[in-house]
Amino acid sequence: MSVVLDRTDRAILKELQEDGSISNLDLSKKIGLSPSACLSRTKNLVETGVIQKFAAIVDEKKAGLEVLAFVLVNLSPLNRDTLRSFLSEVQKYPQVQECYTLTGSHDYLLKIVAKDIESYKNFIIDSLMQNTTISSVETSMVMGIEKRTVNVPIDA
Numbered sequence: 001m002s003v004v005l006d007r008t009d010r011a012i013l014k015e016l017q018e019d020g021s022i023s024n025l026d027l028s029k030k031i032g033l034s035p036s037a038c039l040s041r042t043k044n045l046v047e048t049g050v051i052q053k054f055a056a057i058v059d060e061k062k063a064g065l066e067v068l069a070f071v072l073v074n075l076s077p078l079n080r081d082t083l084r085s086f087l088s089e090v091q092k093y094p095q096v097q098e099c100y101t102l103t104g105s106h107d108y109l110l111k112i113v114a115k116d117i118e119s120y121k122n123f124i125i126d127s128l129m130q131n132t133t134i135s136s137v138e139t140s141m142v143m144g145i146e147k148r149t150v151n152v153p154i155d156a
Helices: 007-018 024-031 036-045 079-090 117-124
Strands: 068-075 096-099 108-114 135-143
Touching: 007 024, 024 036, 024 096, 036 108, 068 117, 079 096, 079 108, 108 117
Parallel strands: none
Antiparallel strands: 068 108, 068 135, 096 108
């Protein structure tokens, strides 16, 4: 269910996406609200789920994770039990940064990080492929990141 956002809510979202650590006082000055009204609006955006959480964005390479891969996964047989089993396992792996259900010729797309290619190979063989519901895995290694953002486009 979508939430109706007014111009002020959108302004708050734009500012928080640029700097999630901005103080409420600074945020209120930037958008032209009193600090108490700004805090109330921000809390409402959190409570309604528009803002899911506040987090630090870590540079994988600087944290020692040199490999970034996108992995296409197919399950067999494809039914609710295999889906539940697969998704339950995926939640356990910190290497799996994102998991998307797909339409088309593949069932899932995973974003996976690893220290190096050997660690990646070991994770795929020793962990991911141990799930017997997986029928195939196809990996695309990231050679360079040309654009990356976590910001959602917000029209103020």
